[in-house]
Amino acid sequence: MNWNRLTDVAQLEEIKEESHQHPVLLFKHSTRCSISATTLRRLERDWNEQEVGNLKPYYLDLIAYRPISNKIAEEFDVWHESPQAILIRNGESVFDASHYDVTFDAIKEQVAS
Known part of the structure; x- marks a missing residue:
């Protein structure tokens, strides 16, 4: 898996634009949380x-x-959680999940719909 690093708030506008061409996944990870680490490894x-x-x-x-x-959280109108996966399509959040609900199968299902 090749992650693209999100390190600048200006990237959010680029992500919104990009999501009009193809879906984008944002994965919010807490480096201090064992649940987040487990979810990241599983994903x-x-x-x-x-x-x-x-x-x-x-x-x-x-x-x-x-x-x-x-x-x-503000731009995509999602409650902040960690870990959290947010699927962006056409500039908007169309799916979000947190904790152990973040799975590849759940993401794959949303991408296919």
Whole structure:
């Protein structure tokens, strides 16, 4: 799995634009949380690019970049949680999940719909 790092709040506008061409996944990860670490490892282990097509995954270390995490909650109208996966399509959040509900199968299902 090749993560794209989310390190600048300005990237959110680019992600919104990009999501009009293909779906985008934002994964918010807390480096201080064992549930987040487990969820990240499971997602990376199960990831299969052929099954999600052109979905582009972004990784946010929300401890290092908390202002970006806050802006994501505001911009995409999602409650902040960690770990959290948010699927962006056409500039809007169309799916979000947190904790152990973040699974490759759940993401794959949403990408296919």
